[in-house]
Amino acid sequence: xxxxxxxxxxxxxxxRLKRTFQTMLSTVDQLMRELTFACGTLLELKLVNLGNLLxxxxxxxxxxxxxxxxxxxxxxxxxxxxxYATLVGLINVADFEFASECVFFMVQKxxxxxxxxxxxxxxxxxxxxxxxxxxxxxxxSYILNLLAAFMKDCEALKDPDDLVGITPQVRRDFLAYCVxxxxxxxxxxxxxxxxxxxxxxxxxxxxxxxxxxxxxMLSVWRDFNQxxxxxxxxxxxxxxxxxxxxxxxxxxIPRPYKSFDETLRHGKVHHLRNYCLSAHEEGCRYPAPRVxxxxxxxxxxxxxxxxxxxxxxxxxxLEAQILDMLISFHNERKICADSLWMYAASKPQLPVYxxxxxxxxxxxxxxxxxxxxxxxxxxxxxELCKRQPDKIPQVVVQALDIIYNRLNSMSVACFDRLVNWxxxxxxxxxxNCQWSKWAxxxxxxxxxxxxxxxxxxxxxxxxLKKCCRLSYHQRIKEVVPDIxxxxxxxxxxxxxxxxxxxxxxxxxSKDLLEAMRCPRASPKIISEIIKSSTGIGPLLKIxxxxxxxxxxxxxxxxxxxxxxxKYQSVFKDLVKGDWDGQIAVLNGVFDVWVASxxxxxxxxxxLVKVFxxxxxxxxxxxxxxxxxxxxxxxxxxxxxxSAVRHLKRVQHDVEVVDVDNPNACDPVVKSVLYTVVERxxxxxxxAPFADEGTEEHYWFQWVLGRLEETLFIYADDFKVIKNKxxxxxxxxxxxxxxxxxxxxxFVACVL
Numbered sequence: 129x130x131x132x133x134x135x136x137x138x139x140x141x142x143x144r145l146k147r148t149f150q151t152m153l154s155t156v157d158q159l160m161r162e163l164t165f166a167c168g169t170l171l172e173l174k175l176v177n178l179g180n181l182l183x184x185x186x187x188x189x190x191x192x193x194x195x196x197x198x199x200x201x202x203x204x205x206x207x208x209x210x211x212y213a214t215l216v217g218l219i220n221v222a223d224f225e226f227a228s229e230c231v232f233f234m235v236q237k238x239x240x241x242x243x244x245x246x247x248x249x250x251x252x253x254x255x256x257x258x259x260x261x262x263x264x265x266x267x268x269s270y271i272l273n274l275l276a277a278f279m280k281d282c283e284a285l286k287d288p289d290d291l292v293g294i295t296p297q298v299r300r301d302f303l304a305y306c307v308x309x310x311x312x313x314x315x316x317x318x319x320x321x322x323x324x325x326x327x328x329x330x331x332x333x334x335x336x337x338x339x340x341x342x343x344x345m346l347s348v349w350r351d352f353n354q355x356x357x358x359x360x361x362x363x364x365x366x367x368x369x370x371x372x373x374x375x376x377x378x379x380x381i382p383r384p385y386k387s388f389d390e391t392l393r394h395g396k397v398h399h400l401r402n403y404c405l406s407a408h409e410e411g412c413r414y415p416a417p418r419v420x421x422x423x424x425x426x427x428x429x430x431x432x433x434x435x436x437x438x439x440x441x442x443x444x445x446l447e448a449q450i451l452d453m454l455i456s457f458h459n460e461r462k463i464c465a466d467s468l469w470m471y472a473a474s475k476p477q478l479p480v481y482x483x484x485x486x487x488x489x490x491x492x493x494x495x496x497x498x499x500x501x502x503x504x505x506x507x508x509x510x511e512l513c514k515r516q517p518d519k520i521p522q523v524v525v526q527a528l529d530i531i532y533n534r535l536n537s538m539s540v541a542c543f544d545r546l547v548n549w550x551x552x553x554x555x556x557x558x559x560n561c562q563w564s565k566w567a568x569x570x571x572x573x574x575x576x577x578x579x580x581x582x583x584x585x586x587x588x589x590x591x592l593k594k595c596c597r598l599s600y601h602q603r604i605k606e607v608v609p610d611i612x613x614x615x616x617x618x619x620x621x622x623x624x625x626x627x628x629x630x631x632x633x634x635x636x637s638k639d640l641l642e643a644m645r646c647p648r649a650s651p652k653i654i655s656e657i658i659k660s661s662t663g664i665g666p667l668l669k670i671x672x673x674x675x676x677x678x679x680x681x682x683x684x685x686x687x688x689x690x691x692x693x694k695y696q697s698v699f700k701d702l703v704k705g706d707w708d709g710q711i712a713v714l715n716g717v718f719d720v721w722v723a724s725x726x727x728x729x730x731x732x733x734x735l736v737k738v739f740x741x742x743x744x745x746x747x748x749x750x751x752x753x754x755x756x757x758x759x760x761x762x763x764x765x766x767x768x769x770s771a772v773r774h775l776k777r778v779q780h781d782v783e784v785v786d787v788d789n790p791n792a793c794d795p796v797v798k799s800v801l802y803t804v805v806e807r808x809x810x811x812x813x814x815a816p817f818a819d820e821g822t823e824e825h826y827w828f829q830w831v832l833g834r835l836e837e838t839l840f841i842y843a844d845d846f847k848v849i850k851n852k853x854x855x856x857x858x859x860x861x862x863x864x865x866x867x868x869x870x871x872x873x874f875v876a877c878v879l
Contacts, residue, residue: 153193156181160197163211164456164467171211172387179218195230199237202256203249207452209256210313214385216256217263220395227265231257231398242406247415248455251306254278258310262317263385264392270400272323275310277405278303279327282334295407297338298414301358303405304334305415308358309448311365312381312441315373328369335362342417342877345836346495351537354419361444368441378475380445417877421490423530424482435479446480450487458500458508465511484512485523489531492549493542496840496878502545506552513557524553525562532566535583540833541840544762547587551594559595559607567611576614581760581826585615590762593617597726620724622682624675633672636661640676644691651697658702667712670702674716678731682720688731692738699740710745711752725763733770743771744800751807759811760830768804769841775800801842802849808835809856809871813863832866839874850875 159178163171182194198212220227234253241250254274261271281295282304308331318324340356347354368374375381385392422438436442453471457464472480492498492505512520528550531538538546554561567574570584578589592615595604601619608616626637639657643649658669677695681688692699703709714732721727735741749755750768758764779794812831818824839846846853857871 152181153190156190156194157197160194160201160215163201163215164205164208171382171384175211175214175218175384175388178215179222182219182222191226191229195233198230199234199249199253202234202252203241203246205452205456206248206252206255207449207456208382209252210259210382211384213256213259213263213265214388216260217265217385217392217395218388220263220265220398221391224396227395228398231260231266231400235400235403239406243409245413247302251309254306255310255313258313259385261314262383264395264397266398266400268318268321269323270403271314272318272321272327274403275307275327276323277403278307279330279334280405281408283330296414298417299408299412300334300338301417302414304331305358305361307331308361308365312368312373312376312445315369316375319369319373331362332366335359341873343419345873345877346417346419348421348493348495348539348542349534349537350539352534354421357418357420360420360439363439364441364444367439376442376445378442378478380442380449380475382449416496418494421486421493423489423527424486432479432482434477435482443483446478446483447487450480450484451491454488454491454508458504461504461507461511464508465515468512469515481516481519481523485509485520485527489527493545495539495541496843498545502548503552506549509553510556521557529562529565532562532584532587533569535587538583539836540830541837543587543833544765544837547590547594547762551591551598555595555598559599559604563607563612564609567609574611576612578757579823581823581830583826586760586830588612588615589617593725593762596620617725618723620721620727622679622720622724622727623722624679624682625719626672626675633664633668636664636669637672637676640673641680644676644680651695654695655698655701658698666702667708670709670712671716671719673698673702674713675720678717678720685730688727689734692731692734692740696738696740699735703740707742707745707748710741711749713741714745714749725761729763729767729770732767736771736774743775744803746771747800747803747807751804751811756811759834760827765834765837768838772797772800772804772842797845798849801845802852804838805835805846805853805856805871808838809860809867812867813860815864828866832870835867836870836874839871840878843874843878846874 156178159174159181162174163178198216202209202212216227216230219230234256238250238253238257241247241253257266257274258271260266261268282300284295307327311328311331314324335358338358340359343356344353368376420438424432424435425438436446449471450468453464453467457467468484472484488505488509491500492502498505509520509524513524531546550561566584566588570588571582576585576589580586592604592608592612596617601616605613605616625631626634628634629638636658639661640654643653643657654673658673661669664672673695677691678688681691699713703713713735717728717731717735721731732741732746736743736746746767750759750764755764776794776797779796808831812828812835815828815831816824818828853871853875857868857875860867860871
């Protein structure tokens, strides 16, 4: 009996120890997560709480967990590298061996992050290691060696035209960015070191020699060449150097370790081996080049009090910290909005809200592609407007007015994103907008016709279409001023032409309607009626059947999808493998929903997804002669990109992935994309030359912009057919040099 009690007691002790360990594990996780922007408690207090918990003695299992979480958080929250460096510094004072494990593990994971293409983690670890020098954990010689290792590839560039045997510029740019962004953290402490001065000279030479031709193509506005991000950053850091690395005001460089200076003095310095960065791997994808996005300037909105100049280090630090918050919390709009709001509140002397809106819009309109979906940025701005109704909405309105006034020179590749964002944003606020102000800025007399292709007119027309999608026609008609009523699309009512019994195919249509309305109607009966019909061709039969289906299902999308599902087998029997038959189906959709771009897009997309229409047929139809005027409308390009995405998904499910090149383009997808570019170039080259300001001139500019947008969207896929693109470019140079220049610039700057 006694032995059983002792055994029960032993089991209970083991259970209590396990429960205590689990409790401590979850507590440490929580405290380490709180070392981010999302919590309102003072950062120093969080570090004290975490330091006190770890100072009581840590089990081996917990140490391993802490080290792992540390590196994960540096990847997820690179903007908080200084906080995690301070934590390691406090650990170093209490437990030298444990701190050594942390440092070695970070260095190891930094090398692995290059292989795994986790660039945020790589940058976060670099910044953390640099701040570990400020926390007296590692030596200055190691930090200088580490940064020199990152600059080694950049120093190998002797001539920007010599591309043999050197790494890609995107790799060198990323490595230079890691070093350049770390300079403000250690500039004052190490400016007298010869190795540090050599780093600055190497950076200056590299920035001067590297190519920045991409800045023209990646500019959002054609008449304003946005400056290369790395060039501007060098100018900002160099300005700080010329000012003897004076600390920016308003604590723009987070240094939480200063609060623990007396404690950190007692820590021992770790001496590490010199770092050697792994070489470039063929096929490795690096962060894309960037340009600076500026909309708030003295020219656009007048002077904004205390807004740091564009080339000041303060402007860079503000934007970098805002961008880090977006990277960390973009999937959680409420947490992200709270973090941005608290960051702005911590710096009341600075117009942080202007920088927040500018950074968000800059990332949303970024070329060649935005990092996340448009709804991600839009929902975040809506959340910010709700949290700060007296500040953010006014800034957003100013930004929107500036962008609207620059529409004439805006890249077409950004146009759809802008329309989608604005429509989503105003739909959250009763569709209230600067409608009257925008209308009165249009050239007089105002021409709302579809042939008017001026950018502002097209923007308003497409924006109102999107608003009708998000609401309903009568609601939008009540909101917009009378001056813009003619810009509204017509009510989305179906048009069924076979009510005219004199038309060819009207008899078949009547027979089909009677049969399809019968409760006992089946695909087999309908197929027999179509086959037995005489006097009309097979393409007209397909067109008649399509129009009948859409006419009967015109009450709603649900009705349309239901009837398409019911007679899916009939459609497939009629058009399987027959491209002309599939075009006849699409023409039937166009005939019924001629007044509704929305229905045309949704129904055609559905036909692709249920495998009635092949994506290549969509391409053939879109670039057919009858669709020339439709090429300036958004829905056509939405449909094209939807069809390509569907094809890529299908091919991905059935293809055998190449282990050596998992991103390789599927031959079917490659063929479709090549056809898209080929057809686009052919249409552009056949367009007549026209004077600036004419309808034909605007048409050419819109379609040329769509070519550039298509190249941007599928840049990874076009890499494998780069030579074919250059051949298309050479063939078009005689007819239309603008087309050739667009393709050549894309190949040179993006690929």
